[in-house]
Amino acid sequence: MSFQKMKAADGKVPSVHLDGARLPPDIRLTAFSQIASGYSIKPVSEHEFQVDGRAWLLGELMVTSTKLTAVQIERTPAHIAADKRDTYSFILLRNGSWTADVEAGHVQVASGQVCVMDFAHSWLVNGTQQDNIMLVVPRRLAAELAPGAPPLHGRLIEGASGRMLAEHMFTLARHLPDLEMKDLPVVQQATIGVLAATLRALPQKDPAPCRNLHRDIGSRVLAYIERYLADSALSVAAICRDVGVSRASLYRSFKAANGIATYIQQRRLEAAHALISDEGGKLSMAEIADMYCFSSQAHFSTAFRRMFGYTPVAARNVSTTARDVGGVFDSWGRIIAALSNRRDKTA
Numbered sequence: 001m002s003f004q005k006m007k008a009a010d011g012k013v014p015s016v017h018l019d020g021a022r023l024p025p026d027i028r029l030t031a032f033s034q035i036a037s038g039y040s041i042k043p044v045s046e047h048e049f050q051v052d053g054r055a056w057l058l059g060e061l062m063v064t065s066t067k068l069t070a071v072q073i074e075r076t077p078a079h080i081a082a083d084k085r086d087t088y089s090f091i092l093l094r095n096g097s098w099t100a101d102v103e104a105g106h107v108q109v110a111s112g113q114v115c116v117m118d119f120a121h122s123w124l125v126n127g128t129q130q131d132n133i134m135l136v137v138p139r140r141l142a143a144e145l146a147p148g149a150p151p152l153h154g155r156l157i158e159g160a161s162g163r164m165l166a167e168h169m170f171t172l173a174r175h176l177p178d179l180e181m182k183d184l185p186v187v188q189q190a191t192i193g194v195l196a197a198t199l200r201a202l203p204q205k206d207p208a209p210c211r212n213l214h215r216d217i218g219s220r221v222l223a224y225i226e227r228y229l230a231d232s233a234l235s236v237a238a239i240c241r242d243v244g245v246s247r248a249s250l251y252r253s254f255k256a257a258n259g260i261a262t263y264i265q266q267r268r269l270e271a272a273h274a275l276i277s278d279e280g281g282k283l284s285m286a287e288i289a290d291m292y293c294f295s296s297q298a299h300f301s302t303a304f305r306r307m308f309g310y311t312p313v314a315a316r317n318v319s320t321t322a323r324d325v326g327g328v329f330d331s332w333g334r335i336i337a338a339l340s341n342r343r344d345k346t347a
Contacts, residue, residue: 011180011181011182012177012178012179012180012181013056013057013058013176013179013180013181013184014056014057015054015055015056015057015176015177016054016055017053017054018031018032018035018051018052018053018054019052020032020049020050020051020052020053020068021050021052025048025049028048028049028050028051029041029043029049032049032051032053032068035053036053037083038075038079038083038085038119039073039074039075039076039079040073040074040075040076040079041071041072041073042071042072042073042074043069043070043071043072044070044071044072044126045069045070045071045129047069048069049068049069049071050067050068050069051066051067051068051069052066052067052068053065053066053067053068054066054177056172056176056179058172058184058187058188058191059184059185059188060137060138060141060188061135061136061137061141061188061191061192062135062136063133063134063135063136063169063172063173063176064133064134064136065132065133065134065173065176066131066132066134067130067131068129068130069129070127070128070129070130071127072124072125072126072127073123073124073125073127074122074123074124074125075117075119075121075122075123076122077122080119080120080121080122083119085119085120086119086120086138086139086140087119087136087137087138087139088116088117088118088119088136088137088139088142088152089116089117089119089134089135089136089137090114090115090116090134090135090136090137090157090165090169090195091109091114091115091116091117091132091133091134092112092113092114092132092133092134092135092165092166092169092170093109093110093111093112093113093130093131093132093274094111094130094131094132094133094170094274095111095129095130095131095274096110096111096127096128096129096130096131096132097109097110097111097127097128097130097223097226098125098126098127098128098130099125099126099127099219099223100115100117100123100124100125100126100154101123101124101125102117102121102122102123102153102154103121103122103153103154104151104153104154105154105218106218106219107154107156108218108219108222108223108226109156110226110229110267110271111270111271111274111275112166112267112270112271112272112273112274112275113156113158113166113270114156114157114158114162114165114166114169115154115155115156115157116152116153116154116155116157117153117154118139118152118153118154120139121153123153123154133169133170133172133173135169135172135191135195137195141192142195142199145192145195145196145199145200146196146199146200146202149199149200149202150202150203150204150205155202157198157202158266159201160201160307160308160309161197161198161201161202162198163270163273163307163308164194164197164198165194165195165198166273166274166277167273167277167315168190168191168194170274170277172187172191205256217243217244217245218253220243221239221243221245221250221253224239224242224243225239225263225264225267226267229264229267229268229271229292230268230271230291230292230293231293232293234264234293236250236251236260236261239260265303266307268292268293268294269292269303269304269307269308271292272288272289272291272292272300272304272312273304273308273312273315275288275291276288276312276315276316277315277316285297285300285301285312285313288300288312289301300312
């Protein structure tokens with residue numbers, strides 16, 4: 001069957017699964033659009049649309065893990081008026097990248113980074129082929145956990161607390177398929193605790209770079225850095241030459257991020273962290289250090305620990321009745337049942 005809903009009798013946390021590879025190509029996008037309701041989805045790749053998505057309920061929270069081809073996703077005032085969904089989505093990219101246009105400006109998100117999208121606001125996202133984990137949180141709960149937190153829409157969650165949240169999301173996606181209902185309260189409370197710590201640690205001022213540059217130039221600068229993140233030739237001179245931005249503008253743009261050199265190293269460490277957390281033992285620490293232009297494994301380990309508070313080895317070794325969030329889970333179940341019945345009748 002192309003869609004699967006786990007039975008409550010198996011003792012596992014409720015989940016649903018959309019396996020696009022088992023659907024005819026001409027209905028994959030329709031199926032995904034129905035399940036991922038609340039925005040318009042448009043493929044931007046010439047390749048066949050592919051999707052593999054799973055979702056789990058953790059009480060008031062929902063976690064999804066999705067792999068899909070390049071798409072454009074837009075949430076409009078019409079969508080907001082229609083579903084009145086009052087949730088935040090904390091989105092962690094394991095692989096791929098996307099850009100988002102939000103009220104605060106232009107946001108660039110790449111592997112290893114966590115970004116927040118607010119369903120009460122509009123957005124336009126353009127993404128590459130990607131693999132993401134999403135934590136859906138009711139606005140009410142977020143407000144209770146961190147009263148007075150800064151606006152979250154389009155916010156990158158960075159720093160030590162952001163990495164703690166990302167690592168927790170990696171761990172959830174790894175272990176949720178085998179999680180039993182008896183373990184749900186503990187996992188739910190742990191997730192809420194990490195989320196609370198993350199939100200309370202957010203600075204009021206958004207330190208995202210390139211906000212003071214023209215949107216097109218800022219997007220090109222960040223995209224250039226991501227493209228050459230694993231290239232030792234990445235430098236201020238190369239960015240200025242190839243993007244067409246002055247040194248003064250570049251330095252000023254990255255002042256809030258503690259300088260462009262700091263930002264580049266941070267992005268390399270975040271990308272390395274995502275690779276370590278997701279790929280297990282496929283690459284050695286020395287190979288990962290070399291991939292992201294660190295002079296030695298020791299240098300990489302020191303920088304990693306300084307940023308995250310633990311070593312790369314530690315990162316690698318990290319190994320109630322559920323309630324719906326905004327009607328999303330219930331809609332998945334109904335759509336899965338309807339499409340499964342239709343497919344059974346035509347088989």
